[in-house]
Amino acid sequence: MSADRIVDVSDLPPPEPMRVALAALAELRPGERLILRHRREPFPLYPMLAELGFSHRTRPGAVTSYEIVIWRATEPPPEELR
Amino acid sequence: MKPVPLALGELPPFRVPLPFYLTAPWFGMLAGLSWIRDGELAFASRWLPGTLATTHLLTLGVMAMVMVGSLFQVLPVLGGTGVPRARTVGPLVFAALSAGALLLALGLDRSSPALMTAAVVLLAVAFGVFGILAAVSVLRRGRGAPALFTIRLALIALAATVGLGLWMGAGIASPDLGIAYRLSTDAHARLGLGGFALLLVMGVGYQVVPMFQVAPPFDARLVRVTGPVVLLGLALLAVTRSDAVAIPAASGIAASGIAYAIAGWRVMQRRRRRRPEPMVRAWQLAWVCLALALAGGWQWFVWPDLRLAGLPPHRLQMLYATLFVLGFALTVILGMLTKIVPFLSFTHLQRQCLRVRASPASLPTMEQIVSERAAWVQLAVHALALTTAISAVVWPGLGRSAGALLAVDFGVCARNVTVAALRHRRAARRILLAAASAR
Numbered sequence: 001m002s003a004d005r006i007v008d009v010s011d012l013p014p015p016e017p018m019r020v021a022l023a024a025l026a027e028l029r030p031g032e033r034l035i036l037r038h039r040r041e042p043f044p045l046y047p048m049l050a051e052l053g054f055s056h057r058t059r060p061g062a063v064t065s066y067e068i069v070i071w072r073a074t075e076p077p078p079e080e081l082r
Numbered sequence: 083m084k085p086v087p088l089a090l091g092e093l094p095p096f097r098v099p100l101p102f103y104l105t106a107p108w109f110g111m112l113a114g115l116s117w118i119r120d121g122e123l124a125f126a127s128r129w130l131p132g133t134l135a136t137t138h139l140l141t142l143g144v145m146a147m148v149m150v151g152s153l154f155q156v157l158p159v160l161g162g163t164g165v166p167r168a169r170t171v172g173p174l175v176f177a178a179l180s181a182g183a184l185l186l187a188l189g190l191d192r193s194s195p196a197l198m199t200a201a202v203v204l205l206a207v208a209f210g211v212f213g214i215l216a217a218v219s220v221l222r223r224g225r226g227a228p229a230l231f232t233i234r235l236a237l238i239a240l241a242a243t244v245g246l247g248l249w250m251g252a253g254i255a256s257p258d259l260g261i262a263y264r265l266s267t268d269a270h271a272r273l274g275l276g277g278f279a280l281l282l283v284m285g286v287g288y289q290v291v292p293m294f295q296v297a298p299p300f301d302a303r304l305v306r307v308t309g310p311v312v313l314l315g316l317a318l319l320a321v322t323r324s325d326a327v328a329i330p331a332a333s334g335i336a337a338s339g340i341a342y343a344i345a346g347w348r349v350m351q352r353r354r355r356r357r358p359e360p361m362v363r364a365w366q367l368a369w370v371c372l373a374l375a376l377a378g379g380w381q382w383f384v385w386p387d388l389r390l391a392g393l394p395p396h397r398l399q400m401l402y403a404t405l406f407v408l409g410f411a412l413t414v415i416l417g418m419l420t421k422i423v424p425f426l427s428f429t430h431l432q433r434q435c436l437r438v439r440a441s442p443a444s445l446p447t448m449e450q451i452v453s454e455r456a457a458w459v460q461l462a463v464h465a466l467a468l469t470t471a472i473s474a475v476v477w478p479g480l481g482r483s484a485g486a487l488l489a490v491d492f493g494v495c496a497r498n499v500t501v502a503a504l505r506h507r508r509a510a511r512r513i514l515l516a517a518a519s520a521r
């Protein structure tokens with residue numbers, strides 16, 4: 001099972017969520033996945049994720065409106081998303 | 083109302099709106115110098131040549147300049163489709179608008195038909211080209227973001243304002259035409275301020291207040307109703323002088339604007355980040371001024387001969403106009419420039435990172451482009467300039483002080499935007515170097 005790194009950006013004004021998410025991705029270790037808690041769907045982030053070599057899946061969140069699960073595209077998707 | 087996601091991928095380059103932002107504060111400084119020159123006469127009557135010139139330095143040179151520049155960015159983002167050929171049309175509109183605004187102010191100040199003729203031609207080019215392309219942009223997309231609906235109404239008001247303005251300008255430039263331009267001045271001013279400026283700030287506010295202030299969205303019914311009521315009211319006021327129509331129309335405009343101001347205040351109180359921020363205070367100051375200006379405008383329709391606090395009706399009109407232009411529109415514009423310039427800079431730098439495959443770690447923060455301290459200083463100086471200008475309507479002896487403070491107010495803005503542009507350029511160069519060294 002992959003480890004989770006949870007980052008909540010729901011209280012941050014733009015463009016801070018993007019900056020925080022990119023900084024967290026830079027520190028992501030192999031096998032880890034980032035769960036981004038957000039109050040809205042971060043559409044501008046998606047092309048950046050693909051460009052940087054990450055895959056993502058967006059789902060309704062329990063704590064915030066959206067949760068974006070992000071993992072390295074070279075790694076298999078998290079089990080619950082398969 | 084659920085704000086629609088911003089389509090940042092459609093943004094034109096930063097160099098399209100930047101000249102508008104860099105130039106607008108200089109028109110504000112000129113307006114301040116004009117008040118210093120006019121002294122006690124600065125707020126005496128709206129018909130004085132100097133006052134007409136200063137009004138247009140502020141409305142065309144600052145307000146329209148920033149608003150048109152911003153629409154090059156806002157339309158593609160909210161509507162999903164950009165202004166066609168923004169890269170080539172942007173510089174043309176900018177050159178014609180800045181030269182036209184300057185010549186119009188000079189032409190009005192010196193009552194010069196030659197300068198007025200040149201100004202009318204340049205402004206017709208600026209607004210004609212921009213208006214057609216903006217219309218193509220908003221019509222090409224179906225519904226777009228809900229805020230876009232109000233912005234479309236603002237563009238209709240802009241077309242009417244410019245049309246009347248050119249008609250009046252032609253009348254002043256060529257007296258032989260026999261155009262009774264004075265009859266159109268009220269409709270021109272109302273459509274420009276109550277139509278274009280109010281509707282555009284409303285529409286943009288519906289989108290950016292929840293976004294930047296991390297606040298809940300505005301009520302969807304309010305967004306749907308306020309814009310059409312304002313525009314319908316202004317259209318009725320433009321075609322009739324009958325009290326039976328004018329008073330309900332003015333009541334509808336005032337009620338819509340005040341409802342928007344109250345709703346904005348409530349949305350702001352429910353924001354998730356509770357710390358005081360300069361833009362929060364700027365919006366609140368603007369909404370208070372808007373409510374007072376619209377209540378005053380309504381009073382003028384219902385009791386046109388009323389004297390308030392010893393001020394005759396024409397002075398009260400100046401007071402309400404000062405509250406609207408300086409207190410509402412320019413408070414939002416000056417505040418937004420400290421927010422939108424670093425935001426756009428960051429967004430463009432981030433796209434550059436992606437394009438040249440540089441590490442996002444080389445991106446500056448918004449704080450590094452325009453600091454929060456600089457935004458507080460801007461707000462404090464603007465509040466002082468506004469208070470002094472309002473006082474100068476009551477005590478004309480303060481006209482020169484109001485002018486000096488207005489010049490300082492826009493000087494601070496010019497400094498912030500110029501420093502931001504230089505920092506943006508440096509950051510863009512750093513990103514290119516980082517990408518080159520990583521290869």
